[in-house]
Amino acid sequence: MLVKTAKTPEELQDVYRIRKEVFVEEQNVPPELEIDAFDQSATHFIAYDEETPVAAARLRITDEGYGKLERICVVKSHRGKSIGKKIMQKMEQEINQQGFHKAKLNAQIHAQDFYQKLGYEVTSGEFMDAGIPHVTMIKNV
Template structure:
């Protein structure tokens, strides 16, 4: 997978497309909840395979953390380490910006995936967009 930092409208549209497929169509999150005010200021990533966008995420800096958000891979492309690749790319940018901690809100079904990448749960379960989540952190 070729991961790009979004720097054009076309790439942003590709990232939004992946998010809409995964979160809105598959997980039934409302489009209004999925696309929010943070999209304008976040750093976006899009992963391509054979020219097609198949993964996306966004990164914001909140307090002393790089906050990983909207991490998604289109269903047919899961299980091929694409999620790990995009998270690694995000962590590299966090480190380049001088931050030493990463944070994310994980859907509970993905806790084990994030634990394998070194993230630790630091909250109880909470609902976000009707989906159970926990907050997880990692020292980089």
């Protein structure tokens, strides 16, 4: 399993293809909400199983000094194989390398336990984003 920063046009296409599969096709998120203005400035991550792209995510540094972890997704066929954990660890390393020590994300309610096992704590009440219930979570990294 290889988790890396997506830098080439092909790697970025893989990122967007996975996000479309998981969020747009599987979770019915409108395409115009899935791709947004932050994609241009974010750092994107991709995970490969051999040559097959299987997970994606993006990271932004916010004005508050948080590394904001977003669009974290693993294709259905590869869930439960610790790929999500590996991509999270890679993003947390990147936050540290950029000189920051706090991570923040908006977790879909069904994934809240996954993030809690990685040390994230809920800091908000439940809210809706793209028609899906979420909570905000933070962690010192």
